[in-house]
Amino acid sequence: MSGPLVLVFLSGLFIVISFFIPRDPFPKVELWALRWYYIVVGFALLLGVDSLVLHHLRRIRRGGMQAFYSAVLLIGFFVTLVWGIVAWKQFGSPFAPHSHFLWIFMNVEVPLEATMFSLLAFFIASAAYRAFRARSFESTLLLVSAGLVMLGRVPLGQYVAVPLLSAFGVLLAFELYHRPVRTPLDRVLYRGGPVLVLLFSGILVLPAVFPQLAARIPGVASWILTVPQVAGKRGIEFGLALGGLAFGYRILFGMERGYLR
Amino acid sequence: MVAFSLWMALLMAAPRMDLQHTEGGVNVQISGIPVDSSWSLLRVVGTDTTSLGTLTVPETSFVDTTLPDTGTVTYLLRRPDGTYAAQAGLRLETAPPSESGEGETPAPPGWFNTDRAPILIFLILFGIAFFLFVQWTRAGRPIFIRKIAGLEALDDAVGRSTEMGRPILYVPGMTDLDTLPTLSALSILKYVTKKSAEYATPMLVPLREPLVMAAAQEIMKEAYLEAGRPDLYEEDRVYFTTVQQFGYASTVAGTMMREKPGAIFLMGYYYAESLIMAETGNTVGAIQVAGTPAVDQLPFFIAACDYTLIGEEFYAASAYLSQRPEELATLKAEDIFKALFVGMIALGSLLTSLGIPFLSKLLEVH
Numbered sequence: 329m330s331g332p333l334v335l336v337f338l339s340g341l342f343i344v345i346s347f348f349i350p351r352d353p354f355p356k357v358e359l360w361a362l363r364w365y366y367i368v369v370g371f372a373l374l375l376g377v378d379s380l381v382l383h384h385l386r387r388i389r390r391g392g393m394q395a396f397y398s399a400v401l402l403i404g405f406f407v408t409l410v411w412g413i414v415a416w417k418q419f420g421s422p423f424a425p426h427s428h429f430l431w432i433f434m435n436v437e438v439p440l441e442a443t444m445f446s447l448l449a450f451f452i453a454s455a456a457y458r459a460f461r462a463r464s465f466e467s468t469l470l471l472v473s474a475g476l477v478m479l480g481r482v483p484l485g486q487y488v489a490v491p492l493l494s495a496f497g498v499l500l501a502f503e504l505y506h507r508p509v510r511t512p513l514d515r516v517l518y519r520g521g522p523v524l525v526l527l528f529s530g531i532l533v534l535p536a537v538f539p540q541l542a543a544r545i546p547g548v549a550s551w552i553l554t555v556p557q558v559a560g561k562r563g564i565e566f567g568l569a570l571g572g573l574a575f576g577y578r579i580l581f582g583m584e585r586g587y588l589r
Numbered sequence: 590m591v592a593f594s595l596w597m598a599l600l601m602a603a604p605r606m607d608l609q610h611t612e613g614g615v616n617v618q619i620s621g622i623p624v625d626s627s628w629s630l631l632r633v634v635g636t637d638t639t640s641l642g643t644l645t646v647p648e649t650s651f652v653d654t655t656l657p658d659t660g661t662v663t664y665l666l667r668r669p670d671g672t673y674a675a676q677a678g679l680r681l682e683t684a685p686p687s688e689s690g691e692g693e694t695p696a697p698p699g700w701f702n703t704d705r706a707p708i709l710i711f712l713i714l715f716g717i718a719f720f721l722f723v724q725w726t727r728a729g730r731p732i733f734i735r736k737i738a739g740l741e742a743l744d745d746a747v748g749r750s751t752e753m754g755r756p757i758l759y760v761p762g763m764t765d766l767d768t769l770p771t772l773s774a775l776s777i778l779k780y781v782t783k784k785s786a787e788y789a790t791p792m793l794v795p796l797r798e799p800l801v802m803a804a805a806q807e808i809m810k811e812a813y814l815e816a817g818r819p820d821l822y823e824e825d826r827v828y829f830t831t832v833q834q835f836g837y838a839s840t841v842a843g844t845m846m847r848e849k850p851g852a853i854f855l856m857g858y859y860y861a862e863s864l865i866m867a868e869t870g871n872t873v874g875a876i877q878v879a880g881t882p883a884v885d886q887l888p889f890f891i892a893a894c895d896y897t898l899i900g901e902e903f904y905a906a907s908a909y910l911s912q913r914p915e916e917l918a919t920l921k922a923e924d925i926f927k928a929l930f931v932g933m934i935a936l937g938s939l940l941t942s943l944g945i946p947f948l949s950k951l952l953e954v955h
Binding site: 348359362372380394441448455564566568571573575583 | 607620699700701702705708709712715716719765767769772773776798799800802803825828829830831832833834835836838839847861862864865867868882884887888889891892893899900901902903904905907908915916919920922923926927930
């Protein structure tokens with residue numbers, strides 16, 4: 329074992345031991361190490377600033393449209409830095425009320441972040457369109473369960489669920505019926521499937537006649553979220569826990585060195 | 590620098606909570622939470638869950654004064670994204686130690702936290718299986734590991750990018766060097782860099798954390814050297830951007846739109862920004878391979894990427910790619926324990942349904 333690997337082993341083992349021994353010196357040394365970690369992270373930010381400034385200076389030297397964006401970035405960076413230092417000297421903290429730094433933060437940084445976050449709605453819509461296309465049995469199942477969950481989670485859902493799902497059922501039956509039949513399995517799926525879907529759509533009309541059944545749609549949505557969804561998620565989480573543990577063992581015993589130079 | 594950073598990173602444990610039962614209530618001390626985020630503290634008593642408020646560094650302690658007289662109290666630490674980071678509990682069966690008692694010295698905590706005994710037993714058992722399989726392969730016996738499509742696709746993605754004459758974009762996640770997902774992402778980075786060096790395809794690596802940047806630069810330099818092409822390494826292609834979550838997402842999305850990479854690798858831990866990156870990558874027509882232990886972000890990657898490493902596949906990547914029998918053997922230990930878990934869940938469910946909660950009580954961790 330080389331020097332860095334010995335250090336990794338000893339420090340990793342210390343953390344594992346301190347997890348089980350709540351008595352000093354273990355918690356104290358752990359806290360000391362934690363403080364040192366934050367000190368290292370703080371100083372490492374200087375490396376980041378160095379990389380950021382040099383990267384954009386090189387791009388400005390190269391010229392072109394990207395040089396303009398890099399110039400905007402560097403001006404923004406230095407203006408914010410200077411105002412931060414000024415506010416620190418004036419008010420004792422850059423985030424003090426009435427400081428110019430706080431004004432920049434609240435009126436530039438926060439709206440920009442909020443804008444990016446808001447764009448997520450459109451990205452979700454386009455990804456959902458791709459994921460929910462009924463190309464296979466699995467994606468159809470996903471589409472139906474997602475539709476039920478969406479209808480069950482909004483107050484208006486239980487009123488519009490019946491006509492929407494019935495109409496969806498008719499469209500799905502039509503789509504399946506027009507698929508080319510190449511194998512005996514296709515015959516079962518694309519000829520028997522539409523009949524089943526139409527029957528299901530017909531059953532769905534019943535809640536329109538008996539409104540108390542429509543009121544159960546939020547319950548169905550909750551069941552999907554708390555039973556099959558959680559079961560799938562926990563399966564993945566078990567795998568992750570074991571995978572993480574094996575990865576940790578490999579690091580601890582020096583078998584995993586990909587992260588080292 | 591990297592060795593020192595990694596040493597410090599490994600010293601840094603996951604967020605944790607320490608509880609101290611006093612006359613005034615329970616003092617909850619929290620350590621290891623990031624400086625720039627707000628974390629929530631919840632209390633669970635029986636089936637009742639109560640939110641105790643939000644904690645922001647440097648405020649990392651809370652005194653809970655509204656406690657029941659007896660019973661088990663569990664505290665949960667919730668991340669800003671809604672996932673749980675740590676939990677700790679205690680039984681309120683005895684009176685708390687007196688603070689006013691003159692001459693009384695509080696007894697120091699014991700040498701072993703018995704509440705965590707099941708975890709220790711599990712760690713030991715897993716360790717035994719781990720080393721048994723390593724010895725098994727050292728003796729020259731073969732083991733079978735199933736093919737992982739996402740990892741098989743890494744070479745194809747690099748090859749496709751080379752054919753198209755476009756660069757490769759590698760994003761190693763949102764977390765710092767003190768987390769397993771980032772370490773795993775860096776291991777995969779080394780493999781991908783070596784491949785790209787063999788084909789002389791440029792690689793772009795925008796980064797969010799300065800420590801990860803320092804590690805990534807060293808790893809890539811080494812990978813280019815191992816591939817025999819140190820002349821191709823350019824430090825300007827492995828650069829720091831911003832620590833802000835959506836600022837970073839917009840940088841990555843902007844790089845995708847401007848540079849039009851042929852292959853995009855999204856490896857590591859992601860939050861809400863995952864879909865912004867994956868959808869933008871899909872828009873530019875790049876072949877995308879993603880891998881994350883963030884279960885909530887997996888559906889987004891599955892919808893928008895060509896290949897996704899699900900669950901433990903992400904952590905298995907470095908062992909799988911190295912193809913060293915010793916490392917592959919550790920994956921076998923995982924499989925054995927997964928089968929054991931399935932058996933215990935089935936047996937535990939059956940016993941609990943029959944009114945015998947022995948197994949669930951045995952595995953309870955406070």
